[in-house]
Amino acid sequence: MELAIHTDVSANARVNTQGHTSKPHKVTAEGVNVFYGNKQALNQVNLDIPSNMVTALIGPSGCGKSTFLRCLNRMNDVVDGCRVEGEINLDGENIYARGVDVVHLRARVGMVFQKPNPFPKSIYDNVAYGPRIHGLAKSRTDMDEIVMTSLEKAGLLDEVRDRLDAPGTGLSGGQQQRLCIARAIAVEPEVILMDEPCSALDPIATAKIEELIDELKENYTIIMVTHSMQQAARVSQKTAFFHLGELVEQGDTMDIFTKPIDERTKAYVTGRIG
Amino acid sequence: MSDTLTHSERIEAGLAKRYRAEKRFRLYGIGAIAVAMAFLAIMLAAIGIRGIGAFQQTEVALTVVFDETHIKDNNWQAIVKNSMYKKFPDVTSRQDKRLLTHLMSSGAGFYLQNLYRADPSLAGETRTVWLTASDDVDMLMKGAIDRASLQSERRVSDKEIVWIDSLIADGALELKFNTHFFTGGDSREPELAGIFGAFMGSIFSLAVCFLLSFPLGVMTAIYLEEFAPKNKWTDVIEVNINNLAAVPSIVFGLLGLAVFLNFFMLPRSAPLVGGMVLALMTLPTIIIASRAALRAVPPSIREAAWGMGASSVQTVLHHVLPLAMPGMLTGTIIGMAQALGESAPLLMIGMVAFIVDIPGSFTDPATALPVQIFLWADSPERAFTERTAAAIIVLLVFLVTMNLIAVVLRKKFERRW
Numbered sequence: 001m002e003l004a005i006h007t008d009v010s011a012n013a014r015v016n017t018q019g020h021t022s023k024p025h026k027v028t029a030e031g032v033n034v035f036y037g038n039k040q041a042l043n044q045v046n047l048d049i050p051s052n053m054v055t056a057l058i059g060p061s062g063c064g065k066s067t068f069l070r071c072l073n074r075m076n077d078v079v080d081g082c083r084v085e086g087e088i089n090l091d092g093e094n095i096y097a098r099g100v101d102v103v104h105l106r107a108r109v110g111m112v113f114q115k116p117n118p119f120p121k122s123i124y125d126n127v128a129y130g131p132r133i134h135g136l137a138k139s140r141t142d143m144d145e146i147v148m149t150s151l152e153k154a155g156l157l158d159e160v161r162d163r164l165d166a167p168g169t170g171l172s173g174g175q176q177q178r179l180c181i182a183r184a185i186a187v188e189p190e191v192i193l194m195d196e197p198c199s200a201l202d203p204i205a206t207a208k209i210e211e212l213i214d215e216l217k218e219n220y221t222i223i224m225v226t227h228s229m230q231q232a233a234r235v236s237q238k239t240a241f242f243h244l245g246e247l248v249e250q251g252d253t254m255d256i257f258t259k260p261i262d263e264r265t266k267a268y269v270t271g272r273i274g
Numbered sequence: 275m276s277d278t279l280t281h282s283e284r285i286e287a288g289l290a291k292r293y294r295a296e297k298r299f300r301l302y303g304i305g306a307i308a309v310a311m312a313f314l315a316i317m318l319a320a321i322g323i324r325g326i327g328a329f330q331q332t333e334v335a336l337t338v339v340f341d342e343t344h345i346k347d348n349n350w351q352a353i354v355k356n357s358m359y360k361k362f363p364d365v366t367s368r369q370d371k372r373l374l375t376h377l378m379s380s381g382a383g384f385y386l387q388n389l390y391r392a393d394p395s396l397a398g399e400t401r402t403v404w405l406t407a408s409d410d411v412d413m414l415m416k417g418a419i420d421r422a423s424l425q426s427e428r429r430v431s432d433k434e435i436v437w438i439d440s441l442i443a444d445g446a447l448e449l450k451f452n453t454h455f456f457t458g459g460d461s462r463e464p465e466l467a468g469i470f471g472a473f474m475g476s477i478f479s480l481a482v483c484f485l486l487s488f489p490l491g492v493m494t495a496i497y498l499e500e501f502a503p504k505n506k507w508t509d510v511i512e513v514n515i516n517n518l519a520a521v522p523s524i525v526f527g528l529l530g531l532a533v534f535l536n537f538f539m540l541p542r543s544a545p546l547v548g549g550m551v552l553a554l555m556t557l558p559t560i561i562i563a564s565r566a567a568l569r570a571v572p573p574s575i576r577e578a579a580w581g582m583g584a585s586s587v588q589t590v591l592h593h594v595l596p597l598a599m600p601g602m603l604t605g606t607i608i609g610m611a612q613a614l615g616e617s618a619p620l621l622m623i624g625m626v627a628f629i630v631d632i633p634g635s636f637t638d639p640a641t642a643l644p645v646q647i648f649l650w651a652d653s654p655e656r657a658f659t660e661r662t663a664a665a666i667i668v669l670l671v672f673l674v675t676m677n678l679i680a681v682v683l684r685k686k687f688e689r690r691w
Contacts, residue, residue, distance in 0.1 A: 107583040115574055118578070
């Protein structure tokens with residue numbers, strides 16, 4: 001039985017390893033199954049995510065890529081009837097093991113959502129929220145510094161320096177999304193998850209976010225879901241292609257887009273299915 | 275096909291009809307609002323016209339001698355009588371004298387007593403004092419008793435009218451602002467009856483009701499909406515809460531009588547118990563409104579907080595609750611307004627008693643504004659009619675004030691996302 005599953009796994013997750021060698025893996029998923037009630041959303045996903053790189057999860061709608069992303073910081077825990085099987089390891093430790101604290105996990109694995117969702121508070125308080133609840137700042141000046149550095153890293157500081165007390169919801173869509181990124185990096189996570197971070201933004205705001213993601217990968221491991229294959233090609237070093245709840249193919253972005261092994265990947269990246 | 279119209283022509287032909295239908299629909303709406311406003315205006319006007327009289331009270335200026343023998347006997351009414359006899363020296367027969375003293379309220383003596391208590395040096399002095407006239411005189415002054423009608427059909431005789439007219443001619447009988455109505459407690463004499471006792475009773479009851487139902491209701495809503503597992507038990511609880519909102523209020527009164535009074539032996543007629551019963555009644559309203567408010571908070575805010583590593587309690591307290599607060603306050607104010615206007619449950623726990631004293635604490639016997647209205651509406655004296663209407667005005671002003679406070683609070687808490 002065990003053997004059968006293993007052969008099955010190797011059959012459905014093809015690893016496109018032509019070319020480059022990979023860095024050490026920050027996150028590894030082994031045999032991940034996700035169920036919403038009786039419906040299986042992910043089927044035996046095995047995926048290795050290298051540190052300090054951008055990994056793009058691509059695939060048609062409903063393929064399970066967002067579901068997989070949300071498993072990485074256990075956001076699915078709060079969904080009624082959602083069940084996760086298998087192992088997801090962060091630095092070699094299973095985050096679904098007994099005794100793992102989700103609050104601690106989410107401080108290590110930050111998240112940026114599809115629709116910018118700043119808190120209805122001031123820009124300052126938005127960024128300061130994470131450090132505040134986790135007790136990261138020892139003093140007021142400490143906090144000021146964290147907020148400023150985070151806004152700086154998110155490329156937002158110059159635009160909001162003189163109105164830190166203004167509500168975060170009053171910013172433009174692209175600025176709001178960068179505020180959300182600043183909020184996420186304020187707690188110095190190790191991994192940042194991004195769920196289609198640019199889908200609600202115009203091309204100029206998108207370009208800024210992409211540029212930012214490229215800079216952030218120096219310090220963080222970034223995993224992003226995207227619907228735009230151009231975006232995946234532009235910003236990611238690794239790509240994983242999901243289809244109907246299965247991880248079809250993973251590998252270097254260049255290889256996935258230029259020399260896909262699987263027929264379905266080829267069909268998707270050339271625009272025939274999706 | 276006999277139909278040779280093009281699409282565009284067919285659409286054009288139908289347009290007029292469509293616009294007519296739209297216009298009609300709008301007219302129905304305006305009509306409905308107009309009817310509703312008209313009824314509201316009629317109601318307010320009727321109450322206002324009837325009640326405005328109670329804010330004035332007929333008073334008589336009398337030259338009062340603070341006779342020391344009467345003070346010693348504590349016979350204050352005798353002082354009032356003597357003043358009247360002095361004012362009308364021509365009245366000599368026993369019967370007429372009695373009639374004459376009936377022009378004054380029985381409260382006039384108490385008023386003099388209070389004056390003396392405040393200033394004992396008045397003993398032996400002579401002062402001109404404005405004293406409350408009887409309710410019959412008051413009604414005559416306000417036109418509720420018709421002078422032109424037959425003597426046998428009115429409560430004020432021709433003789434009395436002559437005396438009253440002579441007092442008016444002297445400038446010794448006037449309608450003055452009725453402060454006593456706003457500062458006094460209930461009385462059997464309409465000219466002495468005030469609303470303040472019932473007002474305080476309502477304030478105390480509502481305070482208890484708010485302190486119990488708001489925290490309980492909000493906590494229940496938060497737990498059910500944010501933390502409770504969705505299973506059979508929570509379904510049962512939810513159905514029961516929704517049903518409780520529709521239970522007739524008198525049933526809550528009976529419950530209060532059986533549990534709070536008979537089992538826990540809490541004091542009868544007390545605002546404490548009244549507030550507890552009203553809280554039972556208000557709770558379902560607050561819970562339902564608060565849950566709706568929580569549900570209306572966009573899930574993206576919760577996700578953002580969870581994603582930052584906030585615990586469930588932090589997510590609720592820092593983000594969800596502040597956003598839901600305006601809605602919760604709206605629900606609370608609706609519940610409190612209901613509680614303010616409720617009389618049936620209060621009848622069951624004895625807050626319908628005739629209470630003259632103004633309650634000073636949560637356990638003093640008291641009544642409430644709607645119950646006071648009910649009591650006065652039930653009283654036979656003509657002068658209670660205007661007092662009933664005036665009490666309704668006070669109740670409505672109280673209600674509007676409460677709503678205004680809620681609106682201000684809501685504006686203060688409101689945040690946009």
